[in-house]
Amino acid sequence: xxxxxxxxxxxxxxxxxxxxxxxxxxDFQATTMFWYRQxxxxxxxxxxxxxxxxxxxxxxGVEKDKFLINHASLTLSTLTxxxxxxxxxxxxxxxxxxxxxxxxFGPGTRLTVT
Amino acid sequence: DQQVKQNSPSLSVQxxxxxxxxxxxxxxxxxxxxxxKKYPAEGPTFLISISxxxxxxxxxxxxxxxxxxxxxxxxxxxxxxxxxxxVYFCAAGIIQGAQKLxxxxxxxxxxxx
Numbered sequence: 001x002x003x004x005x006x007x008x009x010x011x012x013x014x015x016x017x018x019x020x021x022x023x024x025x026x027d028f029q030a031t032t033m034f035w036y037r038q039x040x041x042x043x044x045x046x047x048x049x050x051x052x053x054x055x056x057x058x059x060x061g062v063e064k065d066k067f068l069i070n071h072a073s074l075t076l077s078t079l080t081x082x083x084x085x086x087x088x089x090x091x092x093x094x095x096x097x098x099x100x101x102x103x104x105f106g107p108g109t110r111l112t113v114t
Numbered sequence: 115d116q117q118v119k120q121n122s123p124s125l126s127v128q129x130x131x132x133x134x135x136x137x138x139x140x141x142x143x144x145x146x147x148x149x150x151k152k153y154p155a156e157g158p159t160f161l162i163s164i165s166x167x168x169x170x171x172x173x174x175x176x177x178x179x180x181x182x183x184x185x186x187x188x189x190x191x192x193x194x195x196x197x198x199x200x201v202y203f204c205a206a207g208i209i210q211g212a213q214k215l216x217x218x219x220x221x222x223x224x225x226x227x
Contacts, residue, residue, distance in 0.1 A: 004157070032213065043203065043217045044158070093157045101146050101165075101209055105157035 003027050004096050006106035013084055013113055020080045021109045023094030029074035030096035034103060035067070038091045050077050084113040117141045118206050120218035128226050133191040135221050137204035140185065144206040148215065149178060149189045152201045161202075162189070165209070194225045 003026040013019050023033055032051050036044040048064075050056040050071035058064045066088075068080040077096075081088055089112050095103040119138045127133045135149075145166040150158035164171040164178045164187070171178050177190045191198055201222050205215040 002160075006157070034214070043219045046214055046216075049214060091155070095157075097213065101207060101213060102148065102160055102163055103215060104160060105150070107157045108155065110155065 002098070002102075002104040004030075004094065004104050004106040006094055006109050008109060009107060010110040011112070013111070015085055015113055016083055018080055018082045019084055019111060020078055021092055021094075021111075023077045023079070023096070023106050025075045025096040025098070025104075028096075028098045030077075030098055031074065032097045033071055033077040034095045034097075035069060035077075035079050036093045036095065038093060038108075044093065047079075081111065084111070086113045089113045116219075117144075118204060118216045118218040120202075120204060120221045122221050123219070124222040124224070126224045126226060127194050129196060130193045133189075133194045133198065133223055133225070135189040135191075135202050135204075135223065137187050137189075137218050138185060139187075139206050139216075141206070141216075142185065143208050144216075145209050146207050147178070147180060147187050148205045148207075149176070150203045150205060151198075152203060152220070158203060191223075194223075196225050196227060199223060199225045 005024045007022045035047045047062045048056045048058045050069045052071045056069035071077040093108040095105045148163040149161045152158040162176045180187045201220045203220045204218045207215045
């Protein structure tokens with residue numbers, strides 16, 4: 001149980017384009033989903049917290065207009081990187097929580113902006 | 115301000131021996147703690163958790179110890195197996211808060227045959 005999927009697993013896009021990453025909880029309903037970013041050899045940095053049906057809460061320093069988060073249902077959250085630039089290249093990971101305090105993570109999405 | 119710290123970036127242990135990974139935190143409001151295991155280019159896998167009302171939690175080969183007065187927790191893996199080689203992250207959160215997790219920097223564990 002507690003499986004979280006992400007799609008795509010990797011994506012390459014050109015500078016200036018937008019990329020959407022999906023996060024799905026496959027076998028449970030996620031009241032809350034979280035989006036993280038990880039730079040090489042660094043820890044996971046929380047970007048935002050999203051609750052189903054409400055606006056996401058962004059961490060300090062994260063541009064909400066650049067990283068659009070939509071938590072449309074209890075099993076799906078999406079992160080859209082708008083007008084991507086090379087500095088947005090990173091490993092993006094989502095996690096989901098069902099009511100207990102454990103978070104279950106997706107496999108991550110490697111974004112490369114050229 | 116690094117609220118959760120894993121001061122050892124790497125650890126090497128002989129197969130069959132005990133691996134001990136350490137984690138310190140500064141925020142006394144944290145009341146639950148988790149350990150995750152991560153392979154490169156994959157998401158973290160939940161291993162074990164502990165709430166602040168306990169000082170020990172055991173699950174198979176994994177045991178987490180919490181010392182609230184020292185603001186310190188540790189993960190013991192015994193016996194260590196080659197498949198345990200990965201990066202281990204500790205994380206801390208506040209149950210009644212926004213339930214965000216704060217992660218340490220990770221410790222790369224290598225199990226030598």
